[in-house]
Amino acid sequence: MxxxxxxxxxxxxxxxxxxxxxxxxxxxxxxxxxxxxxxxxxxxxxxxxxxxxxxxxxxxxxxxxxxxxxxxxxxxxxxxxxxxxxxxxxxxxxxxxxxxxxxxxxxxxxxxxxxxxxxxxxxxAQSHGWRIYADFLLGAGHRRIAVVAEPSVYWATGTKILRDYLAPRGGTVIELAPDAVCDELAATRATALLLLAGYPEPAVSIVRAVRRDPRLAEVVIGAPAGQPEFPGWAARLGGEGAAIPFLRYLxxxxxxxxxxxxxxxxxxxxxxxxxxxxxxxxxxxxxxxxxxxxxxxxxxxxxxxxxxxxxxxxxxxxVWQWAWAPVQVVDRDPADPERFRVRTAASTD
Structure with a gap:
């Protein structure tokens, strides 16, 4: 009442x-x-x-x-x-x-x-966080970056943010179809694949497919939208869901x-x-x-x-914006998927 x-x-x-x-x-x-x-x-x-x-x-x-x-x-x-x-x-x-x-x-x-x-x-804002994520990718040596994106204005905007930020800095964004990601990814010579896709599906199935394809053993999977943040990710994927960097606002x-x-x-x-x-x-x-x-x-x-x-x-x-909440790029530790590792961080300034 x-x-x-x-x-x-x-x-x-x-x-x-x-x-x-x-x-x-x-x-x-x-x-x-x-x-x-x-x-x-x-x-x-x-x-x-x-x-x-x-x-x-x-x-x-x-x-x-x-x-x-x-x-x-x-x-x-x-x-x-x-x-x-x-x-x-x-x-x-x-x-x-x-x-x-x-x-x-x-x-x-x-x-x-x-x-x-x-x-x-x-x-x-998405542009703020995803540019920090793009800097992380560049700092880790990734220049050919594939994205698997579902149809959505949110994912399309994220792809554009990444492309516009990476292109002047020597990076290339390659878009893949969700239903043929492994074959297409193997042909691109990309060193990183970003999941711009919903959770749990198709994100979980894409991770499993890439992790189990020997052609893609060296490809880093990333998830700027934060899919691995929640306990359900580790419960579904275990070790396969580790070492997937994502944005976290802590x-x-x-x-x-x-x-x-x-x-x-x-x-x-x-x-x-x-x-x-x-x-x-x-x-x-x-x-x-x-x-x-x-x-x-x-x-x-x-x-x-x-x-x-x-x-x-x-x-x-x-709109009125808190500029900015703290931003981290983190992933789950392969040795203990319940533990997070901070890969890079930006201050609130």
Missing amino acids: TDSSSVRIGVLAPLSPPGWVEAGRHLLAGLELAVDEVNDAGGITGRPLELVVRDTAADPGKAAAAVDDLARLGVAALAGEYHSVVARAVAARADALGLPFLCSSAVFDTLTEQPTDRVARLAP PARLGPLGVRVEAALRVRLAEAPSFVAFEGYDTIAVLAEVLRSAGSWADVAVEGTRGPIRFARMPGIG
């Missing part, structure tokens, strides 16, 4: 297939933990904070309808989402309705067609708040929290500050789990 005296936040998250359910579960765990702590500390000027959760199932139309539903319920703000194409639909509808929306985890640069003051984002070392939150999230999830869980927690930390002060995104100054959070206007990005 809903308490009419509460301050409600509408939450959008992928909690059923074909959405990335693991990501949605971690995102929600972070949001819920932060709400519990806000309420234990007195809520929002004495009123409890309440989450009203809607499952997007990675469906933009379903998400837009959920925004309308949440608006009718009188939520003060919207939060969450993981899938970029869904977050874009949420941002457009929220902006049209005049509802503040803090996007937790989606990275698509153009969340809105036009600049808006109603939308802000915690996750780094600092080299967590501060005291991050350490405390990590421990609490581990208990809540019964597994190691992903960076998405930290994004969820930080989302509520920011929204609680905005709701208490009745301020704008420009006024936010919050100590988050991964560093101080402030928002700014960035070129080419029409």
